[in-house]
Amino acid sequence: DQQVKQNSPSLSVQEGRISILNCDYTNSMFDYFLWYKKYPAEGPTFLISISSIKDKNEDGRFTVFLNKSAKHLSLHIVPSQPGDSAVYFCAARWTGSNYKLTFGKGTLLTVNP
């Protein structure tokens, strides 16, 4: 029962270009979405989040877009840098779930110099 899906296991982009990572969800109760970044042998670190009452949130080079009708969100990284190479996890939760996060499987982003 995959409630959060990241259908692209990997993505490769050139330095300086845009990286777009996608995430779909099935549970309409979800009202808060987060993106985490993970380097090998480290824990996931929080990157950016968005509440379901918004459709866009921006933080520097990172922007998250939410399309509730399509149950879809995406993370845009512009411009991409080699240091952005990592696994990106999409996660979601709903109010009243005791902060329980449901994660996607992750997408490995490789930014080539």
Added chain:
Amino acid sequence: DTAVSQTPKYLVTQMGNDKSIKCEQNLGHDTMYWYKQDSKKFLKIMFSYNNKELIINETVPNRFSPKSPDKAHLNLHINSLELGDSAVYFCASSPPEEGNSPLHFGNGTRLTVT
């Protein structure tokens, strides 16, 4: 200054053994979690404690028993280890919900059962 620290980082043991993983956070958070990342790379919640009280207990075998001696610590004890327990276990913590604060993760413990 590590915020969420887990020990050990690597743990190799044989089937049938009992082992523990320790977790400590110095962020002053009230809530702590254990997540498991299996071979298929999914991160799934196992347990959550809020101020030493168990609030989430997913469908996890009884061989797994979390213990929270105080709100800064959440240890995971596993009895009678099985091959399928091999995974990376992540501890995490979060403050009380103020603007949906995100989880802070430790660096994980890679458990290998042979």
